[in-house]
Amino acid sequence: MNSTDNNVVDIRHLTRRFNDKAALQDVTVRIPRGQVFGIVGENGAGKTTLIKHILGLYRAQHGSVSVFGMDPVKHPKEVLSRIGYLSEQPDFPEWMTIAQFMNYMAAFYPNWDRQYAAQLLEMASLDARKKIRELSKGQQARVGLCAAQAHRPELLVLDEPSSGLDPVARREILAAVIRTVVHEGRSVLLSSHLLEEVERVCDHLLFFSNGEVLLSDSMEAVLDRHYQITLRRPGQLEWQALPGVFNAVADNGEWQLFCFADIDQLTGLLQLQGAQILDTRRLSLNEAFLARSSQRHTPGRIA
Amino acid sequence: MNLHLTQHSGVPPYLQIISQIKQLIASGRLNVDQELLPIRVLAEKLLINPNTVARAYRELETAGWLYTKRGAGTFVAAGTTAFSAETCRKQIRERVCALLVEAAHMNISVAELIKLIREMGNDLGKGDKES
Amino acid sequence: MYASAIRALVGEIFGKNRAAIVGAAAVTPAAWMIAKAYLRHVPGIEPNFATPLGFLLLVVIAMQLGSVFAYVDLTAGGSGSGFPRHILLLPAPTWLLALVPIIAGSLFIAAFVLLWLRFVSGVQLDWTQQLALTVAITAVMCWIQAMSWELLPRSMRIVALLVVVIATIVSVISALANEPDFLLGRRAGQIGLVLTSSGGYGFAYLAVIRARRSETLALNASLKRLFFSPGQPLHAVPLPTLSTAVAAQNWFEWRVYGRILPLFMTIIGAFPLASLAFDGMRRAPSIALSTMLLLVFYLMVSPMMGAAYISKDWTRRVQMGTFAATRPLSDSELAFAKLRLAIKSYALSLLIVCAVIVVIILASRNNVALLALWSRLTQRLGTTGSYLSLMLLFAAITAASWAASALFMSLQLFYEAVDRKKHGWKISLAMITLFGLLLILARRAYVARDSALQWLHAARAEVIIPVIVLTGIALYLLPPFRRVAALSTLRALAVGFLTVTVLGLIGLSQLRLPFGYRWALSSGLVSLALVTFMPFLLVPILVRMSRHR
Numbered sequence: 010m011n012s013t014d015n016n017v018v019d020i021r022h023l024t025r026r027f028n029d030k031a032a033l034q035d036v037t038v039r040i041p042r043g044q045v046f047g048i049v050g051e052n053g054a055g056k057t058t059l060i061k062h063i064l065g066l067y068r069a070q071h072g073s074v075s076v077f078g079m080d081p082v083k084h085p086k087e088v089l090s091r092i093g094y095l096s097e098q099p100d101f102p103e104w105m106t107i108a109q110f111m112n113y114m115a116a117f118y119p120n121w122d123r124q125y126a127a128q129l130l131e132m133a134s135l136d137a138r139k140k141i142r143e144l145s146k147g148q149q150a151r152v153g154l155c156a157a158q159a160h161r162p163e164l165l166v167l168d169e170p171s172s173g174l175d176p177v178a179r180r181e182i183l184a185a186v187i188r189t190v191v192h193e194g195r196s197v198l199l200s201s202h203l204l205e206e207v208e209r210v211c212d213h214l215l216f217f218s219n220g221e222v223l224l225s226d227s228m229e230a231v232l233d234r235h236y237q238i239t240l241r242r243p244g245q246l247e248w249q250a251l252p253g254v255f256n257a258v259a260d261n262g263e264w265q266l267f268c269f270a271d272i273d274q275l276t277g278l279l280q281l282q283g284a285q286i287l288d289t290r291r292l293s294l295n296e297a298f299l300a301r302s303s304q305r306h307t308p309g310r311i312a
Numbered sequence: 313m314n315l316h317l318t319q320h321s322g323v324p325p326y327l328q329i330i331s332q333i334k335q336l337i338a339s340g341r342l343n344v345d346q347e348l349l350p351i352r353v354l355a356e357k358l359l360i361n362p363n364t365v366a367r368a369y370r371e372l373e374t375a376g377w378l379y380t381k382r383g384a385g386t387f388v389a390a391g392t393t394a395f396s397a398e399t400c401r402k403q404i405r406e407r408v409c410a411l412l413v414e415a416a417h418m419n420i421s422v423a424e425l426i427k428l429i430r431e432m433g434n435d436l437g438k439g440d441k442e443s
Numbered sequence: 444m445y446a447s448a449i450r451a452l453v454g455e456i457f458g459k460n461r462a463a464i465v466g467a468a469a470v471t472p473a474a475w476m477i478a479k480a481y482l483r484h485v486p487g488i489e490p491n492f493a494t495p496l497g498f499l500l501l502v503v504i505a506m507q508l509g510s511v512f513a514y515v516d517l518t519a520g521g522s523g524s525g526f527p528r529h530i531l532l533l534p535a536p537t538w539l540l541a542l543v544p545i546i547a548g549s550l551f552i553a554a555f556v557l558l559w560l561r562f563v564s565g566v567q568l569d570w571t572q573q574l575a576l577t578v579a580i581t582a583v584m585c586w587i588q589a590m591s592w593e594l595l596p597r598s599m600r601i602v603a604l605l606v607v608v609i610a611t612i613v614s615v616i617s618a619l620a621n622e623p624d625f626l627l628g629r630r631a632g633q634i635g636l637v638l639t640s641s642g643g644y645g646f647a648y649l650a651v652i653r654a655r656r657s658e659t660l661a662l663n664a665s666l667k668r669l670f671f672s673p674g675q676p677l678h679a680v681p682l683p684t685l686s687t688a689v690a691a692q693n694w695f696e697w698r699v700y701g702r703i704l705p706l707f708m709t710i711i712g713a714f715p716l717a718s719l720a721f722d723g724m725r726r727a728p729s730i731a732l733s734t735m736l737l738l739v740f741y742l743m744v745s746p747m748m749g750a751a752y753i754s755k756d757w758t759r760r761v762q763m764g765t766f767a768a769t770r771p772l773s774d775s776e777l778a779f780a781k782l783r784l785a786i787k788s789y790a791l792s793l794l795i796v797c798a799v800i801v802v803i804i805l806a807s808r809n810n811v812a813l814l815a816l817w818s819r820l821t822q823r824l825g826t827t828g829s830y831l832s833l834m835l836l837f838a839a840i841t842a843a844s845w846a847a848s849a850l851f852m853s854l855q856l857f858y859e860a861v862d863r864k865k866h867g868w869k870i871s872l873a874m875i876t877l878f879g880l881l882l883i884l885a886r887r888a889y890v891a892r893d894s895a896l897q898w899l900h901a902a903r904a905e906v907i908i909p910v911i912v913l914t915g916i917a918l919y920l921l922p923p924f925r926r927v928a929a930l931s932t933l934r935a936l937a938v939g940f941l942t943v944t945v946l947g948l949i950g951l952s953q954l955r956l957p958f959g960y961r962w963a964l965s966s967g968l969v970s971l972a973l974v975t976f977m978p979f980l981l982v983p984i985l986v987r988m989s990r991h992r
Contacts, residue, residue, distance in 0.1 A: 064769055065991055067991065068991045068992060085772070085774065089771035089772075099765075101766060102695065112682040112683070112685060113691050116686070116687060116690060116691030117688040117770060117771050117772070180359065187355055191362050208324075208325065209317070209360050209361065211361060212361055212363055229367065232324040291323075
């Protein structure tokens with residue numbers, strides 16, 4: 010019972026197939042209370058599928074999903090009323106004015122704070138008399154963001170909210186994330202392509218590829234332990250056997266190793282094997298993502 | 313307290329905060345016993361995870377740049393208004409190294425470079441006195 | 444100088460759509476053969492294309508051909524057989540671009556229709572009648588063209604076209620009828636035809652202008668608002684007080700889907716009302732016909748409505764939108780909001796239909812045909828009995844219409860809930876089987892039409908079996924429904940249904956009917972009650988299925 014108290018989301022061994030194609034493969038994720046949890050991965054990696062499981066829009070085929078200690082499929086009302094959700098392409102009722110929309114949304118959430126909602130709308134400089142249809146994509150996202158925050162949800166779920174938005178709207182999304190965690194210690198689940206944003210705001214990073222979790226670690230560790238090592242060593246390098254090395258490229262007698270490891274230990278090991286370390290460089294999240302994404306396409310791994 | 317985080321630099325945000333606060337203290341723009349922005353406020357201002365700010369403050373505190381008063385906030389510590397000799401040396405060494413490579417590339421001799429540095433140092437000294 | 448442009452256009456149309464044209468023409472012998480095979484076991488009737496069914500087939504084929512000549516085809520979703528758009532870039536004047544496909548299409552279709560009438564149905568028309576028919580087809584062609592752009596949302600276009608087609612048909616019947624004052628009267632019919640065709644050409648011309656500039660019509664927005672987005676002025680809109688989540692969802696459903704059916708029934712009802720203005724109409728027996736048409740329409744649109752209530756915005760057939768699915772409501776609350784909307788919408792529509800019928804009857808106080816019908820009824824059942832049976836009839840029609848709608852709602856939900864790639868062919872197979880069964884049933888009913896009274900009197904197993912089957916299905920559905928919760932709502936509903944059914948049974952027993960009829964009608968009433976009750980069990984289960992895939 011203790012784990013459900015500390016974890017807002019608790020997903021265990023979740024597998025999901027669509028027509029025999031695995032969208033999620035034995036995924037285990039726990040989102041502790043008060044954290045900003047980032048999900049990154051290529052398109053079609055399974056991010057949205059995972060989020061739809063959390064919202065109860067997908068039924069778990071194998072494994073279990075628990076949100077606030079409840080099954081979101083069995084208790085949609087109880088779970089959804091504590092979640093704020095915004096997706097990349099929100100299908101809002103476009104015929105409503107913003108005022109109607111907020112009025113409509115308010116009825117669903119017992120904790121809806123009308124004053125806070127009005128304040129959020131004002132901050133986003135939106136005219137409540139306008140119809141949602143008449144708004145730009147960025148303005149629509151802002152309306153969605155206001156609606157997702159006004160009931161101070163315990164879990165804010167943002168599914169690629171920034172895609173295709175202008176910098177101002179993107180900034181507001183980041184602000185919403187920070188506001189959510191800073192004040193009440195509520196949790197955020199952020200799926201995004203924009204790695205700089207993820208790097209800025211997330212506590213924990215989940216890296217998805219082809220429905221599998223490639224990496225799940227705290228942002229601190231992800232940033233501190235991803236390195237690129239350039240070394241010179243005669244002969245073949247059995248890099249697959251090295252701890253934490255996930256990709257390697259041979260280039261004119263020099264090797265570029267991409268690793269997720271304790272850098273001092275690894276360089277020590279490499280030097281013992283007779284390698285000459287030319288350079289070690291910390292990888293940014295973007296570079297780490299690219300290096301990890303290309304690892305599946307590297308022929309070296311198959312050999 | 314004006315901090316700027318740059319993206320695409322490859323430097324993790326908490327390291328950027330640490331170095332910028334150090335710069336602010338070293339350059340005297342943050343005085344001893346002056347209070348720093350609370351973690352939450354700075355996080356909202358920079359749009360960055362509060363834990364990142366907390367980590368930067370924590371590391372600065374263990375390095376002796378800051379001290380915390382329980383319930384009151386985080387303050388600039390006395391006695392560390394300059395970088396430790398070792399860090400200074402390391403930082404400068406890196407930059408000189410880069411400078412030398414560049415100069416060699418542009419066919420500027422080491423003697424010429426030293427002359428240039430001396431001249432500019434004199435200028436900087438004057439400027440300091442005037443201000 | 445226009446000759447080459449016309450030749451290019453005509454060549455393009457016939458060249459591109461050769462397969463569709465040949466296919467449409469080939470439907471005739473195929474339909475003949477199928478009808479022959481189907482009617483083999485029915486003694487006394489030969490395939491006769493001079494029947495309404497034959498005319499329906501003709502209209503469907505003609506519509507298909509019409510879409511061949513339109514710039515964009517009307518079959519929703521498809522884009523294959525559309526008019527070649529690059530024609531819009533031809534250096535020809537716009538009026539020609541609009542006119543050539545219309546004239547080519549209407550001449551071709553008119554030739555087809557006239558040949559069909561002459562040789563398949565064996566109907567002889569004189570030259571004025573042939574001309575009127577050609578003009579009517581031209582009118583429809585014009586409107587197809589006008590509708591082909593984003594004048595209206597895709598599925599609304601078909602409805603609008605239907606309205607125009609009805610107007611045209613009414614005009615055509617009036618213009619062609621042997622009696623000079625049938626329906627609108629011959630003169631009014633001719634005027635109507637000229638008006639619809641010239642108005643249609645105007646719209647088609649405007650549409651081509653817009654299409655050449657790749658603009659949509661400005662009319663789009665206003666028409667769309669009329670049908671879909673219950674628009675209100677920006678200023679001073681009092682927000683409804685939505686005290687609970689359920690109230691909010693009810694409000695939402697009503698605003699999105701509620702007014703489609705009442706609006707549609709108003710439009711349909713406007714036709715007979717408008718025809719009251721003509722003196723001939725008030726006296727003609729066609730008054731009863733138009734009243735019947737209204738009721739038939741009310742019944743016919745219900746399956747469409749059921750499907751429409753489920754779609755996200757009716758113009759697109761998509762799965763339950765994420766927004767709807769993420770409302771913090773339980774599955775049964777979502778489902779009941781939908782059902783409540785359907786009931787409200789149906790009740791309002793019924794009121795409109797009743798009002799129209801009452802006005803028609805009042806306006807034609809001295810209508811001999813209606814009075815004769817009524818006196819025959821009172822003779823048989825007595826005055827109270829007549830009123831009672833009329834009420835029962837209306838209730839039955841409403842119930843059947845609602846049930847059809849709700850069951851189609853269920854079907855659409857089911858279709859969305861299942862994995863179409865995996866089970867699609869099974870569903871198609873089931874639908875085809877069901878359709879075949881219905882056809883066979885219709886044939887049997889037709890064969891037994893003369894002995895229907897004896898059949899009812901005998902109260903055979905056919906009447907009771909549906910009751911047993913439906914009760915069985917309802918009992919089978921109960922356990923999965925329980926998982927959806929909201930049992931208290933169901934209990935209240937069940938009590939309500941029971942009360943109405945018992946009242947209906949008492950009403951039936953008051954009618955002066957032989958025992959056999961009473962027995963059979965009671966079984967019918969019970970199965971109708973069960974059919975109307977079923978959606979309350981089905982829809983929540985299906986909402987649950989499509990919400991949590």
